[in-house]
Amino acid sequence: MKTINKILAFIGIGVMALGTGSCVNDLDLMPSDPSQITPGNFPDDPMGYMDRVLADVYLSFAVHGPNNNSQVHDFDGGMSTFQRAIFNLEELPTDETCWLSTDDAPMNALSFGPVSAENRAVFGAYSRLMINVALCNDFIQSVNNNLFGLKTEEHYAEAEECVRECKILRSACYFYLINFFGNVPYADEHLGMGKVAPQIDRADAFDRVTRTLEEVVEQYNTTPGKARYGFVGKDVAQGLLVKFYLNAEVFTGTPRWADCVRVANDLIAAHKGPGFKGSGLAHHYLQNFAANNNQLAIGGTNPVNEILWVIPEEYPSLKSYGGSTVMLLGWINPDMATNYFNAGNGWRCMVAMEQFSRKMAWSDAECTTSNDERLANWRTSKNGFAIENPTLNQSDYETNGYLAVKLRNYNMDDNGNYDLSFRPPFNKDDYVSCDWPMLRLSEIYLSAAEAMLHGAGSPVDALAYVNLIRERAGLDAWQQSDLSLETLQDERCRELYTECTRRTDLIRYGKWCTGYTWNWKNGVASGADYPEYFKLYAFPPEVVSQAGYKQNPNY
Template structure:
């Protein structure tokens, strides 16, 4: 795809930066008159390095300056990074569905996505806008715009380049996972050039992109371990732990991406992350004492760089309510914690035979847009009526105890309340070890200020256990790791563990955290062998065509750039 020149600006908390993009292309052009241009950078190299890397981080947190979407022709809220990956990884699965009627978005809840779908173009565009932002930052440094005249300035620029490479790898994980043989653009692809597909053969092209991204991450991790082994970035920034956690995700899925498993590498990197972060908290595991501390209004305390010594949230997407920030400036969007709470909830009508209130979640809005699928609900332990579960991870759900119907009789918004449970995990309540900390909770507002947890230490424990059960280590260690998670949820610990039990535990722990489609594909349960309500637009579920292991590349992108479309699309 061809990138027109654009410039970076912004800071992590407040920024004025917008990219324009037409739906049919990724031609990126500046639209904000207050944007910075590189000719200014030399006047304050340190300050402009901060602002420029902030512009990169901003594209992972929200959608554009002044409420504008970076992907034109695509809803601003949907165009955010978190919602884009949620759409790709969760909406077609057994966990969650998006029920408002929409010609293109509506197809995602059935898993049927043509190459012409505008949402596939929007989600793909978001990933490549972020990749382009990372590359453009590195290019402005290498082109000498910052006048780095001291070792301290050069060291700062080098560290920010490492961070941009890590963020780029994060976007590439979702691109490779969902789209397969994607074009590869690193900092050597200049503006105005078309990012190439590395091969016209699907399997070979996907493998080559994977290998390049993994090699880059390995280089970053090796540098940190040689030069900064105790790396602890400031809150909101990425560093060694995010880089190595991304390697865990890549190696966990290596067999899917390349045809060759890498369980030993997955375990080695997972153990390294656990070795650094697995201290304090629940049973000295590094996990929060309360599961919902990861998903409350104050969850930034439990992120790396946060105020709590327990940092379960490895990669966090910062958000901030304006009312909580003394400067009066916030970083908010209709994604992240706002989406993950308000997307499910709403006030039940006064004459309804079910109950739900936005006040239950300390939120000022509710969209009534999502419901859970019954096959996912059944993975938890319940009483006879599927009303109450001993599993603490269901504490905020709306179930039959609240009058909600468990079955997806339809996936229509008008039947919200009777066509599926609400599997809510994010709220606007502050959380302490015992649960809700009402005294320190913010006011109920439309957009919530809690961070979004992109990668948690719990995921690393589960990935390590999976690598072990696939032959990489001692099964006793896998049981130990999974029992930290299971016991925190109030469930009986395992004495032995098999892969089926582990798969279900991973689903219970990481539900709606944008891993599910990837997991089902790795388990061999996505195409066939396991069905859920409305899979392939059949009420009781039906198998997918084998090409559905990846989405199509957007048809306009293929046509304009000469890319080879994914097989059988």
């Protein structure tokens, strides 16, 4: 019987060549019965098989592996899903949240800051990202070598669009790889079978990926694609460019503020018309985190498409322990799940750090109530929770931090009202039906405003962008004198919390290692500085030993 692992060898490079080493031994490349699929089948139905292979590329960004088999070995599959793997490294060591459960030791350790090279959450994130890079490259190589047996102009046009999508998804992986690990192994579709991806300079990787994205955007300008729910396209390519250019000074030593504004303004202009004050933003913030948020995604049924890149979740057909499931159940307890959030369980694993909670726009000194819609689903002192973090022990849940919950598993309309009469399905134990927004238009507005305040545009325009965000949340508009880089940083935190931007933002602000502290930073109850080397994570030791890559300093 032909296995999918043999198909992997047939259609492209092995994952070993990317330096992920032993973390992958048998990848399912298609969500199908492997006994029914051989390379010889491809010419029988070239479009059908191409679509099935592409579907599995997308599946690797939504779940931990086809048929419930994890592609990342030697680490918890649910914790190595794409969004959750990134969340572990991007949010847990910050002032926003932490992971209380010591049963999940790698995540709990990250909550206190620097971890060793052996930390399995770091291993899981690196492996997930590199596996997804490999899958994207394999697909592109398969198209380039016509292994699917494409025959008509229609076939080739569709394949060209699929290749663009894989280049965008691969670029997304490289944003996080460059961000987390610095000088990374770089592989694209030109790397030969059996070759080890060379480790290249961080700035070189930045240049290669941004050049690819710019080329993809230009291709869309020439040959526009069709907006399809759940797929990536021009909007995601531009959104990723905004993220790269916003962080260019960190990644390369040279700022790219003007490029950030250029791409952001083009993306914003494409979405203007519908939505809050014609901005392209959803009428209400929490619509982005409701059970019917799929309507706000590109290709969704709502004319407003704030969610530029969506990770679909739908119980029972597409379920995951990452995405919206962890971002709801991770915060709450079972009683809240049943009585308020329309879910079947709660894990009691996350609380918010005090310093972050106090950044919110509270109406009272006790930080109990707020007019900010973004806090409507939080559990605070009015619900019996303490804002302080005397410990990060799961046994002290309810007395060691607020719950910074965004999601609620009900539908919401354009008036901001939950439909409590309709209960989207959920598993009695786990899983929810909300999609997860990996990238929203509000992030693009705030990124453009920040770049403008660095001299790449008008402070007046920056204020207009920020006030759209504030007023949509139900807060008063700022005057020009209210807006500075410092106040913008806090507004970005209030808008994008837990959306996998905080560590990156703090590094860009120069507040990651020194200049700002929070409870339990670097393992000290009142907080202490991080060492400079913690701006990067360690490569997993098995990757270094097998591929010969240079380890990051101090690991």
